[in-house]
Structure formats: structure tokens, C-alpha cells
Amino acid sequence: MSVITLQNVSVDLPVFEMAERSLKKKIAGLGRSNRIARDNEGVVVVRALDDLSFSLQEGDRVGLIGQNGAGKSTLLRVIAGIYPPTSGQIYTRGRIVPLLDISLGMDELSTGRQNIRLRGLLLGMSNAEIQRKMEDIAAFTELGDHLDLPLRTYSSGMRLRLAFAVSTSVDADILLLDEVIGVGDASFLKKAEERMLNLQSRAKIVVLASHSEEVIRQMCNKALWMNRGRIQAFGAVDFVTAQYSAERYVSTTPPP
Numbered sequence: 001m002s003v004i005t006l007q008n009v010s011v012d013l014p015v016f017e018m019a020e021r022s023l024k025k026k027i028a029g030l031g032r033s034n035r036i037a038r039d040n041e042g043v044v045v046v047r048a049l050d051d052l053s054f055s056l057q058e059g060d061r062v063g064l065i066g067q068n069g070a071g072k073s074t075l076l077r078v079i080a081g082i083y084p085p086t087s088g089q090i091y092t093r094g095r096i097v098p099l100l101d102i103s104l105g106m107d108e109l110s111t112g113r114q115n116i117r118l119r120g121l122l123l124g125m126s127n128a129e130i131q132r133k134m135e136d137i138a139a140f141t142e143l144g145d146h147l148d149l150p151l152r153t154y155s156s157g158m159r160l161r162l163a164f165a166v167s168t169s170v171d172a173d174i175l176l177l178d179e180v181i182g183v184g185d186a187s188f189l190k191k192a193e194e195r196m197l198n199l200q201s202r203a204k205i206v207v208l209a210s211h212s213e214e215v216i217r218q219m220c221n222k223a224l225w226m227n228r229g230r231i232q233a234f235g236a237v238d239f240v241t242a243q244y245s246a247e248r249y250v251s252t253t254p255p256p
Contacts, residue, residue, distance in 0.1 A: 002094030005055040010049055049229045060222055063209075063220035065224070096172070107151060111148050112146060120169070142188070213241050
């Protein structure tokens with residue numbers, strides 16, 4: 001059974017070469033939250049996540065909501081194992097596929113087919129799995145003979161098609177998404193949406209960070225509202241998004 005469990009997880013991210021004047025401005029801007037400090041060696045650190053505890057089980061489709069800087073992307077990277085917790089514990093079971101930067105690991109001088117292999121290996125696919133899925137990925141891209149040309153000859157749309165096709169060919173137990181992947185090309189969009197939905201249906205747990213409440217409501221059954229690195233609310237998607245919308249309305253409504 002696939003699971004994600006965080007127990008009192010905090011993450012401090014170091015900020016190097018930060019001018020003292022700039023530091024003071026940042027601290028003043030954060031008020032009493034004290035998210036910027038110095039560690040024991042005098043390095044400036046930002047508390048990106050602060051004492052998070054929650055658990056996800058199979059069938060959970062969780063949308064991460066919150067303003068910029070709330071800690072959504074950092075949380076995804078902690079679950080993926082990219083950032084280790086500064087304190088607390090995280091336990092995961094199942095194959096994790098983080099689609100946080102779908103172009104990561106692609107090489108300008110390698111051909112499209114070679115990049116399918118490079119990106120596939122980075123996502124944890126075996127050589128045999130890549131070979132088995134190569135023609136399906138190639139067909140989905142609709143790039144034809146361009147797959148035998150170097151990536152540097154591709155347009156931005158062609159690069160995105162290739163990266164998307166590889167990234168969505170993996171079999172994930174736990175799928176991590178930082179915003180829903182778009183492909184830019186309107187003629188390709190419908191097919192891409194169907195492929196993304198199929199990928200999510202195969203995953204046992206999905207964690208998605210998005211600024212779109214519509215996307216969260218459509219794709220998730222739970223929501224986790226983050227604020228300044230902490231959990232503000234966690235539960236049924238309609239309940240949490242309603243709280244979040246009400247809070248934003250109050251904060252943006254001018255006083256009478």
C-alpha cells in the first residue's frame with residue numbers, strides 16, 4: 001500500500017551571499033513570523049516548512065493551495081526526496097514520480113530518441129521499460145523524423161511535446177505535480193489532457209500544487225492549505241477551498 005506520512009517536518013533553506021541590509025528588509029517584511037534567521041554557523045536560513053504533520057493513503061488526490069511563498073513547491077520536493085527535512089521525519093512507500101520540471105535531464109546535443117532515454121532514466125525507468133515504451137512515446141509526440149535530430153534544432157513547442165510524452169509515460173504509485181502540465185499547442189492540448197488524466201488514474205496517490213481552484217476542485221478530493229510554511233487547513237476539497245476563498249476575500253476587501 002502506498003503512503004506518505006510527515007511527522008513534525010521542518011525545512012530550513014540556506015540563503016548565501018545575502019546583504020545585511022537586504023536581510024533586515026526581509027525580516028521587517030515578514031513581521032513576527034520569524035521565518036528568516038541565522039543558523040549556528042551564521043548562515044542566513046529561511047524556514048520554508050514549519051512543523052508539518054499529516055498522512056496520505058491510497059486514493060488520496062490532494063491539492064496544495066496557498067499564496068506564492070507558502071511552501072507548496074518545497075513540500076513537493078521534500079516528498080520527492082530532493083530536500084531532506086531539517087527536523088522531523090518523512091516516510092513514503094511506493095514509486096514516487098515527481099513531475100516538477102519536465103525538461104530536467106534533457107541534453108541539447110542529443111537526439112530526440114536519445115533524450116527519451118535520458119529523461120526516462122532520470123524518472124527511474126529501466127532500460128527495458130524505456131525500450132518497451134519508446135515507440136509509443138515517439139508516436140505520441142507527433143515529431144516524426146525530428147526525433148532523429150538534436151534537441152537544439154527543436155522549437156520550444158517541440159521540446160515541450162517531447163518532455164511531456166516521456167514524463168507521462170511512467171508508472172507512478174505517488175505522482176507529484178507542480179501546476180498542471182500544459183503543452184502550449186492548441187491542436188495537441190486535447191490529447192495531452194487525456195494522457196494526463198490517464199497518468200493520474202494509474203497513480204495511487206496524487207499531490208498537486210496549483211493556483212487554480214478550478215483545477216483543484218476538478219482533480220482532487222482533498223486540499224491542503226499552506227500559509228507561511230505551515231498547514232492552515234487540511235480536509236475535504238470543497239471545505240478547505242471555501243475557507244481559503246473566504247480568507248482571500250477578507251484580506252483583499254478594503255475597510256469601509
